[in-house]
Amino acid sequence: TGRGEALLVLDQARKQFGGLVAVNDVSFKVRRGEIVALIGPNGAGKSTTFNLITGVAALTAGTVRYDGVEISGTSPRVIARHGVARTFQHVKLNPDMTVLENVALGAHLRGRAGILAAMLRLDRRDEARLLAEAAHQIERIGLAEHMMKPAGSLALGQQRMVEIARALAMDPELLLLDEPAAGLRHFEKTALADLLDRLRAEGMSVLLVEHDMGFVMGLTDHIVVLDFGTKIAEGPPEAIKTHPAVLEAYLGG
């Protein structure tokens, strides 16, 4: 399974909340080794699309396939085990646990029955391996000096980076990031872009929701645009930048 091949395929994915169509028969692909952005105004259905992909919400209609296998209708745990890791729009770290412990839990989630069961079964060698892997990911995001601090004591931008480290500790093939650059300072955004660039070079695939257009345009291979749940455009950044429907959705023309 090589670079450029379709890894994640949404086919007419639909989500209704009662009468509200949050995701309206949306189709797109993420290929191996590609960074794809999902953009659109607030309420466009971006986070809901992430929830459909990761099994957090059930599709009303349509399918999600991963590496040729239908994953829609399974569970978040099964989907994570396939190699899909995500971060949430709102940080979900345990604020009282250290940065290292938070990331080590991520390293644990892939392929295990659950956090509690995993902790009970953990022997010392497993634990050492896990902590080493977590420490490696924390170094990678440049927060080594904060490893032993409670996660809640870090700045918001740093907590977002810790969430990414936790997702990476799951050793994913596909990384889903919901607004990863929100609240980051300029130098942190640059560091994040560099990290995502390196992950892509290693063959990882990334799907991200992001409002910072400078960030999105400079980094991504492909952009999918949602508006009121409907895909209104997709293509390379250069084409999306000047796409009439996109300009209208953003500028309210």
Ligand code: ADP
């Ligand atoms: P985005 O991430 O693009 O800002 P969302 O996917 O969060 O948009 O939301 C899309 C639409 O679906 C919004 O109108 C939102 O209010 C609605 N929505 C999202 N989650 C739920 C839910 N659990 N129940 C009802 N409506 C929801």
Ligand code: MG
């Ligand atoms: Mg959202």
